[in-house]
Amino acid sequence: QVQLVESGGGLVQAGGSLRLSCAASGLTFSNNAMGWFRQAPGKEREFVAAISRSGGRTLYGDSVKGRFTISRENANNAVFLQMNSLKPEDTAVYYCAARMSWEIATMNLGEYRYWGQGTQVTVSS
DSSP states (O other): OOEEEEEOOEEEETTOOEEEEEEEESSOGGGOOEEEEEEOTTSOOEEEEEEOSSSSOEEEOTTTTTTEEEEEEGGGTEEEEEEOSOOGGGOEEEEEEEOOTTOOOOSOGGGOOEEOOOEEEEEEO
């Protein structure tokens, strides 16, 4: 059974930083492209970042480019999202997601097979 467990969310002031972590189990982690998505109240879930199986290729949503960095540690079955220069509009529940084995990293949430429960990030102004 695949499990993705996010952690690291919280309350931070605008301009601050947070680092989200996602611990994966039940899959051969190095075979799966990973992504981060977020959903603000009353809005649709949106793409934030994705990373290829090896970590050599990354994708970012336009609203977070230059501020967020996705990375992974295959040896520890973990993916991270370093969030800097946070803005109030970054407030959302952040979700970790995994594609099926051997599929490439994409921006399309419908292509991600496994999802975590989410972690709340709140940025105060």
